[in-house]
Amino acid sequence: MAILLNQNQELSLKERFFNLNFTFIIILIILASIGCITLYSAAGGKMTPWALNQGIRFGMGLGVMIVAAMIRPEFYYKIATPFYLFTLLLLLIVDVAGHTGMGAQRWINLGFFKLQPSELMKLAIVLQLARYFSNTPYDEIRTIRGIIIPIIIVAVPVAFIMIQPDLGTSLMVLFCATALFYLAGVQWWKFGLAIGGVAAAAPILWHFLHDYQKNRILTFLDPERDPQGAGYHIIQAKIALGSGGAWGKGFLSGTQSHLNFLPEKHTDFIFTMFSEEFGMIGGIVILFLNLVLISYGYWFAFRIHPSNYFGKMVILGLNTNYFLYVFINVAMVIGLLPVVGIPLPLISYGGTVIISVMASFGIMQSFYVNRDRELKK
Amino acid sequence: MKKSNDKLRILLKRSLIIFSANIFLFFVLVGRLYYLQIYQKEKYALLADSNRFSTRLLVPPRGSINDRNGVELATNIQNFQAMLIAEQVRGDINKLLEEIAPILNLSTEDIEQIQKDLKRHRRFVPVKIKDNLSWDEVSTLMLNNHRWPGLVIDQGLIRYYPFKQYTAHPLGYVGSVSEKDLQQSDAPLLQVPGFKIGKSGFEKTFDESLRGQEGSLKYEVNAYGRIMREIEKIEGTKGKDLDLTIDIRLQKAAYDAFGDEAGAAVVLDVHTGEILASVSVPSFDPNLFVDGISQKNWDALLYDEKTPLTNKAISGQYSPGSTFKVVVALAALEAGIINSQTDYYCSGRMKLGNHLFHCWKHYGHGHQTLIEALKNSCDIYFYETAIELGIEKIAAMSRKLGLGITYDLGIENQKSGVIPDKEWKRQRFQTSWQQGETVIAGIGQGYVLVTPMQLATMLARVVNGGYEVTPTFIKQKHPRKPQSLHLNPADIELVKQGMYEVVNGKGGTATQAKLRIDGIKMGGKTGTTQVRRISLKERAEGIKKDEDLPWKYRNHAWFMAYAPHDKPKYAVAVIVEHGRSGAGVAAPIASKILEEAIKLDIR
Numbered sequence: 015m016a017i018l019l020n021q022n023q024e025l026s027l028k029e030r031f032f033n034l035n036f037t038f039i040i041i042l043i044i045l046a047s048i049g050c051i052t053l054y055s056a057a058g059g060k061m062t063p064w065a066l067n068q069g070i071r072f073g074m075g076l077g078v079m080i081v082a083a084m085i086r087p088e089f090y091y092k093i094a095t096p097f098y099l100f101t102l103l104l105l106l107i108v109d110v111a112g113h114t115g116m117g118a119q120r121w122i123n124l125g126f127f128k129l130q131p132s133e134l135m136k137l138a139i140v141l142q143l144a145r146y147f148s149n150t151p152y153d154e155i156r157t158i159r160g161i162i163i164p165i166i167i168v169a170v171p172v173a174f175i176m177i178q179p180d181l182g183t184s185l186m187v188l189f190c191a192t193a194l195f196y197l198a199g200v201q202w203w204k205f206g207l208a209i210g211g212v213a214a215a216a217p218i219l220w221h222f223l224h225d226y227q228k229n230r231i232l233t234f235l236d237p238e239r240d241p242q243g244a245g246y247h248i249i250q251a252k253i254a255l256g257s258g259g260a261w262g263k264g265f266l267s268g269t270q271s272h273l274n275f276l277p278e279k280h281t282d283f284i285f286t287m288f289s290e291e292f293g294m295i296g297g298i299v300i301l302f303l304n305l306v307l308i309s310y311g312y313w314f315a316f317r318i319h320p321s322n323y324f325g326k327m328v329i330l331g332l333n334t335n336y337f338l339y340v341f342i343n344v345a346m347v348i349g350l351l352p353v354v355g356i357p358l359p360l361i362s363y364g365g366t367v368i369i370s371v372m373a374s375f376g377i378m379q380s381f382y383v384n385r386d387r388e389l390k391k
Numbered sequence: 392m393k394k395s396n397d398k399l400r401i402l403l404k405r406s407l408i409i410f411s412a413n414i415f416l417f418f419v420l421v422g423r424l425y426y427l428q429i430y431q432k433e434k435y436a437l438l439a440d441s442n443r444f445s446t447r448l449l450v451p452p453r454g455s456i457n458d459r460n461g462v463e464l465a466t467n468i469q470n471f472q473a474m475l476i477a478e479q480v481r482g483d484i485n486k487l488l489e490e491i492a493p494i495l496n497l498s499t500e501d502i503e504q505i506q507k508d509l510k511r512h513r514r515f516v517p518v519k520i521k522d523n524l525s526w527d528e529v530s531t532l533m534l535n536n537h538r539w540p541g542l543v544i545d546q547g548l549i550r551y552y553p554f555k556q557y558t559a560h561p562l563g564y565v566g567s568v569s570e571k572d573l574q575q576s577d578a579p580l581l582q583v584p585g586f587k588i589g590k591s592g593f594e595k596t597f598d599e600s601l602r603g604q605e606g607s608l609k610y611e612v613n614a615y616g617r618i619m620r621e622i623e624k625i626e627g628t629k630g631k632d633l634d635l636t637i638d639i640r641l642q643k644a645a646y647d648a649f650g651d652e653a654g655a656a657v658v659l660d661v662h663t664g665e666i667l668a669s670v671s672v673p674s675f676d677p678n679l680f681v682d683g684i685s686q687k688n689w690d691a692l693l694y695d696e697k698t699p700l701t702n703k704a705i706s707g708q709y710s711p712g713s714t715f716k717v718v719v720a721l722a723a724l725e726a727g728i729i730n731s732q733t734d735y736y737c738s739g740r741m742k743l744g745n746h747l748f749h750c751w752k753h754y755g756h757g758h759q760t761l762i763e764a765l766k767n768s769c770d771i772y773f774y775e776t777a778i779e780l781g782i783e784k785i786a787a788m789s790r791k792l793g794l795g796i797t798y799d800l801g802i803e804n805q806k807s808g809v810i811p812d813k814e815w816k817r818q819r820f821q822t823s824w825q826q827g828e829t830v831i832a833g834i835g836q837g838y839v840l841v842t843p844m845q846l847a848t849m850l851a852r853v854v855n856g857g858y859e860v861t862p863t864f865i866k867q868k869h870p871r872k873p874q875s876l877h878l879n880p881a882d883i884e885l886v887k888q889g890m891y892e893v894v895n896g897k898g899g900t901a902t903q904a905k906l907r908i909d910g911i912k913m914g915g916k917t918g919t920t921q922v923r924r925i926s927l928k929e930r931a932e933g934i935k936k937d938e939d940l941p942w943k944y945r946n947h948a949w950f951m952a953y954a955p956h957d958k959p960k961y962a963v964a965v966i967v968e969h970g971r972s973g974a975g976v977a978a979p980i981a982s983k984i985l986e987e988a989i990k991l992d993i994r
Contacts, residue, residue, distance in 0.1 A: 152398040193409060199401040253442065256427040256435025269443045273613035294428040298421055305417050312410045320399060330406055337413050341420070348423050 025384060030084055033383040038310045039076075042360065042375065045303050046072040046368075049361035052288045055266050056280040064280050064363045071365045075372030082376025083383055088390050090377055091324055094141035098167070101138040104131035105174040120178050121366075132175045132183045133370045136335050137377075139191055142167055144327030147198040155198050164195065181227050182354030186338050193334040194327060230352045247277045251347050254283075254290040255297075262293030280363045282355060286347045300361070304340045308333055314378055318385040325381035325389060332374040339371070444622060445515050445612045448583050451603035452548055454630030456562055456593060458639040459665075459866060459993070464558045465594065467548040471524040472585070473532060475505070478514035479541035487539055488520075494531050495521045512584055515612070517543065519585040522682055550587055550681050556674035557643050560702040561802050561864065563592020564677035580605045587681065592702075593633060593864070596801045603630030634866040636665035644987035646670045648980045654948075654967040655703035655843045656984060657862070660993070661851040661953065661962045663870050664860035666800075667993055668984070669844070671703040696943060697968070705805045708840040709966055711794075712918030712973070713768045714949050715835025717853060717886055720761055722788035723776045724882040731885055734760045737771035746827050748774050751919075765889025766896045768917060770834050777833025782824060785832060786812040791876055793848040794841055798861050808845055811838035835918060847964035850951045852876060854914070854959040857883055890914035891956050894978075901950065904978035906986055912956040913985055917973030918949030945969035950977035954985045961988045 025033065050072075053064035108122060108131055121128040146164050147155065154160035168191040175184040196205065212219075220228070233245045254270035263269065268290035270276045279287040289297040311333030315326045336359065343358040345351040357364055359371040427435065456465035473495060480487055488502050497505075497520070508518045521528075524544070532544055550565045552558055565587035572588055573581055580586055580602065589598035606627030611619040645656045649672040658668040675692050679685075684692075692699050701707065723729045739755030741748045750756065750770040756763070764772035777785065789795055795810030809815070811832065813824040831837040841849075848862050857878035891914040893899045900917045922944055948970030953962045963981050970976035 152401075155398075197402050197405050197409070199398060199405070250442075252427060253435045253438045255424070256431050257439035259428055259432045259436070269611075270439055273443055273611070273619065275439075275442050275614045289424070289428070294424050297424045297428070301417055301420055305414065308413055309410070312406060315406060316403065323399065323402070326402060326406075330402075330409075334409065341413075341416055344420050345423075348420070348427060350419070350423055 023387065024086075025387075027084060030383045031080075033385070034080070034083055034379055035310065035314070035382055038307065038375075038379070039079075041303055041307055041310075042076075042079075042372075045300070045307075045360040046075075048288070048300065048303075049284070049363075051265075052284055052291075052361065053280055053363055055268070055291060056271060056284070056287055058272060059266050067365075068363055068368075071368050072360070072372075075368045078369055079372040079376035079379065082373050083379035085376075085380055087322070087325055087381050087384050090141060090328065090380070091145060091389060091391060094138075094145040098138040098142040101131055101134045102171055102174070104129070105135060105171060107131075109174055109177060120180055128366065130366050132178065132180055132187075133366055135171045135175065136183075136187055136190065137332070137370065137374055139168060139171060139187055140194065140328055140331035140335065143191060143194045143198075144324050144331060147194065147327055148324035152199060156201060161195065161200060161204070164191075179224055179227070180355075181223075182342070182356045185354070186335070186342065186356065189338055190331060190335045194331050197327065197330055230354065233352070247283070247353060248347075248349055250275045250277060251283055251286045252349055254286045255348060258290040258293045258296075260294045262289070262291045262296055265291055267291060282343065282353070282357055282362060283347050284362045285344050285358050288361070301340075301344065308337050308340075311336070311378060314382045314385075318381050319388055322381065322389045329378045329381055332378055335374065336371060339367075442614075443611055444609055445618075447517075447608045447610070448579055449606035449608055449624075449627050450547075450580060450583055450586055451605055451627030452629045453550060453565070453587075454597075454601040454603060454632045456601070456633045456635060458635055458637050458642070459667075460638065461634075462639050464554055464635070464637075464639060465550060465552050465562055468551040470522060470547055470549045471529050472522045472545050472547050473520040473524060473528075474517035474543050474545045475509070475520050476515065476517045476541045476543065477509050481540050484509065487542065491520070491532075491539065491542065495524070495528055497521065508584060512582075516582075516584060517545070522547075522549070522585070547585070552677045554639060554643070555676045555678065557639070557646050557670070558637075559592075559674040559677040560671040560704065561592050561669055561800075562677065563594040563802070564590055564680040565594050566590040566680050567683060578602075590680065592802055593635075595803065597633050601630040601633060604628040635864050636660075636667065636866050637669065637864065638667050638991060638993050640991055641668040641984070641988055641993065642670060644668075645984045646672055646674070648983040648987075649967070652967045652970055652976065652980070653697040653703075654965065654970060654977075654980075655707055656963060656965045656980065657704050657843045657847040658961055658963045658984060658988060659847045659851045659860070659862055661855040661860065661959050662858070662873075664848070664851065664862050664873065665866075665870075666844075666862050666864050667961070667988065669704045669864070671701065671707070673697050673699045675699045702802070702804065703966065703968070704843045705800065705802065706842070707966065707968075708806045708808050708842055709947050709949070710837070710839055710920035711835035711841045711846060712920040712947075712949050713770075713834060714846060714916045714918035714951050714964075714973075715839060715841075716765060716768065716773050716833075717890065717916055718789050718792055718794070718849065719773050719777055719780065719785055719833050720765065720886050720889070721792070721853065721878065721882055722784045723780050724761075724885065725788065725879065726780055726784055728779045729761060729776055731761060734758045735764070735769075735772045735775045737769050739771070741771050741774050741830075743774075743778070743827060743830060748827075748830055761885060762889045762892055765886070765916065766892035766899045768893075768900050773833040774830045777829050778826065780829075780833075782812050782829045782832055785829070786810050786815075789839075789849075792852045793859075793861070794845050796845075798844070798848070798863075800844075800862065800864055802864070805844075806842055808842055809838050809840040836920065843964045843966050846949070846951050846966075847962050850953055850964060851962040853878075853883060854887060854953040854962060856880065887914055887956070890916050890953070893917065894952070895956075901974040901978040904950070904952075904974070904982040906954060906982055906989070908986055908989055911954060911989055913952050913954035913982065914956045915950055915952030915978065915981060917978060918951070919971075919973045920947045920949065922946055922969065942969050945971050948973045948975070948977040950974070950981040952978070952981040952985055954989060961985055961993075963988075 050065045050069050053068050057064055121130045143164055172184045172188055254276045270290055271279045271287040276283055315329040318325050339359045342356045346353050357367050359367050452467050455463045458464055505520055512518055568581045568586055568588050589595035604627050606625045609623040610621050613619055645668040653672055655671045660667055679688055736758055737750055737756035739750050739753050756767050756769045759769045759772045789810040795808055797805045797807045816824050828837055832839055851860050857876040858873040859876050860873045894901050894905055894913055894915050906913050948967040950973050951964040953959045963984050965977045965981040967977045
């Protein structure tokens with residue numbers, strides 16, 4: 015009876031705050047601390063220039079997350095479409111600026127902050143697709159006609175990001191969107207058809223890739239191809255990782271990273287640096303904590319009110335997005351995927367990613383906080 | 392409602408599938424970590440170390456070469472050199488070279504050589520820019536050190552031969568490692584730029600023991616090649632010293648005794664075979680070679696008609712001339728063909744078939760016993776003796792006394808000379824031996840060839856009472872006792888008496904060469920060997936005096952001597968190339984050398 019009473023009742027701010035999942039937040043703090051410790055080591059045992067900055071940004075990220083979690087889920091439903099269109103506009107601005115003599119550019123400089131529209135677009139697409147699928151009857155989703163609009167929703171921004179050019183991000187957005195299509199109930203054979211189509215078009219797409227992108231793929235397939243050039247990163251990363259062994263070389267003792275053989279040790283390759291110093295055990299700890307975070311995401315999606323299809327979709331989409339970050343980053347630095355320039359969120363140095371994943375965790379929590387009531391459309 | 396449930400059901404079902412896929416992918420990552428960090432750990436640990444560590448070889452000090460009294464004949468002295476480590480240079484290497492060229496007075500050729508060296512070696516190997524820096528150069532470079540990262544000043548050791556030309560033969564010299572050396576040996580030291588290797592003489596034959604054991608400096612470098620810290624320094628061990636039997640004082644005296652003449656002298660301790668001095672004159676300054684000799688200096692040495700680069704003491708082969716009469720005499724005495732009383736009449740010529748053989752003294756010596764024949768160096772006596780004796784016995788005695796063979800001296804280019812016999816001629820010319828050839832062999836002409844080293848050995852074996860000493864340069868802690876040659880002591884005494892008369896007898900051929908030391912007498916034998924053939928026409932018109940001929944057509948002059956006569960200790964053989972007269976030119980040199988040896992009282 016109590017549940018029924020609560021179903022449509024708004025929660026107070028205090029109630030909402032205590033409804034947050036604190037275990038989830040503690041895991042975030044642990045991961046960010048691991049990041050700061052690794053950045054401290056990367057700087058040769060100094061808080062500057064990275065560790066301290068990163069700590070401050072994570073603090074800001076926590077704030078963003080809590081604010082986002084305190085906002086009512088209805089807000090996200092409402093802004094989904096305008097936010098999507100606005101982000102699309104930003105992408106267009108970046109593209110145009112990039113093509114009118116300002117050089118390849120992925121961000122808009124706001125003075126105090128460099129805004130990456132493609133980062134916003136990950137969020138925007140999830141919200142917009144979730145909104146579309148939540149409002150579309152199941153039968154329609156399972157027709158060709160029913161997926162034309164969401165395909166356009168995805169294809170336009172992906173094309174914009176692709177021409178920036180930012181292969182990594184556009185692929186991530188594409189994968190994330192695919193997951194949502196799949197969750198919405200689109201039939202297996204349609205994916206098969208799409209994959210077949212892409213495979214058939216691959217030679218043509220190859221033609222359109224930039225040289226450096228082609229290089230990255232060729233280098234991934236055979237890092238020894240150019241050991242001093244493009245293959246250098248991945249070879250040195252594997253050496254760093256492998257030489258770390260089971261228990262690692264110890265904090266501040268990673269030779270590959272401290273002697274600068276390991277490139278980008280504070281950004282994309284931070285996982286390798288950590289694994290050199292803390293070994294396979296350290297690497298497994300990071301992976302395990304991330305798996306726990308992701309499991310919580312699935313739990314949130316499962317737990318919230320069955321009527322909140324939009325919320326479930328958003329949570330699953332953002333969760334998948336986070337999973338893709340972690341998986342692609344780790345897989346690329348350990349030589350399972352080409353190096354596509356995806357950071358390891360919460361641990362890699364870099365403000366934009368921290369803020370954007372913390373914001374998405376906040377949105378996920380917002381649905382979780384209001385888990386027992388229906389979404390008022 | 393049913394439709395809506397379908398949508399939710401499929402969402403949950405598919406989210407479980409994706410969740411499972413996520414877990415599976417995480418395990419893939421863990422599996423990959425296991426593969427790299429456990430399964431392939433060794434491989435990557437090695438690669439990480441090879442990234443991180445660089446090793447530089449440390450050249451050990453080269454062993455010194457000492458004379459018998461411990462005086463250093465070849466040593467190492469300190470020098471400063473400018474080195475360039477390519478991988479540490481920031482910016483253009485060529486620009487750096489341009490900047491330092493005026494400071495170090497580098498010519499364009501020098502710079503080209505440096506650029507070649509830089510290409511030949513790996514980038515972390517220091518390449519020598521200039522050796523033997525002056526204090527000015529060192530201080531200028533030090534002051535501007537910060538401007539040229541990668542340019543370092545190294546304190547090194549350089550080989551030095553304090554006695555210069557006195558020891559060039561037989562010590563030899565060191566020089567830079569050539570491509571050929573690199574092909575022949577894979578010793579890592581040879582890869583070190585600026586490393587010196589023995590190129591000739593003892594420096595070459597004893598190179599490996601003189602070289603020593605290299606040390607190494609292992610250090611940590613970062614990705615840009617900068618040295619972060621030293622990890623491990625293993626000091627090398629100095630090469631083994633080489634102790635020679637030479638006495639540098641005697642060596643110098645022997646060399647200086649030649650004055651402007653060219654030739655060679657060998658002094659032996661007759662009881663041990665130790666070589667107390669071995670000179671070849673003129674010589675050269677081996678220090679010129681250490682850093683690479685200039686083309687001008689090299690040409691001067693190469694085209695000098697007095698062949699300073701050849702060690703004439705062991706490589707110069709000359710007809711022994713009359714010195715060979717000692718060998719013939721001993722062979723004849725042993726064969727019983729002659730005795731102390733046997734005399735031959737010398738009319739100045741001897742006819743054999745259609746050939747006429749002349750004595751050096753136109754009108755002859757008259758009746759001659761062995762001692763007289765040695766004293767006067769009568770050719771007819773030995774013609775007659777040789778005919779009766781036959782070449783085989785002469786050859787046998789020659790070999791017994793150490794001619795016609797090489798010794799284990801430890802230096803290259805030793806010549807074996809020629810001791811002809813019938814078999815030798817058949818092999819060499821495919822013709823049979825002529826009796827006339829025995830005749831001229833009897834006075835050490837014709838095919839017979841010896842080196843000064845061999846002649847000194849022969850003399851030592853005779854005057855030590857017939858013991859088979861072999862010459863040696865290397866000081867032995869426990870010398871082997873020489874074997875007896877089983878010569879009749881009376882025969883030896885007789886021959887010695889003959890040689891005594893040469894110097895001390897009235898009318899002896901070398902009486903002016905007496906030792907100027909009271910109470911000590913020496914014995915010896917002169918020898919003069921024709922360098923050109925005297926034609927019949929010339930003989931008829933009167934033989935040209937040697938002084939009238941160009942230097943290179945003049946006769947070689949021999950003198951071999953021993954002292955003291957009653958208790959021989961030293962034997963010396965002196966060849967003066969184109970010296971005209973054994974008695975006049977070679978004998979005074981030999982006696983000067985012996986005087987010095989006696990004064991020094993070498994032990």
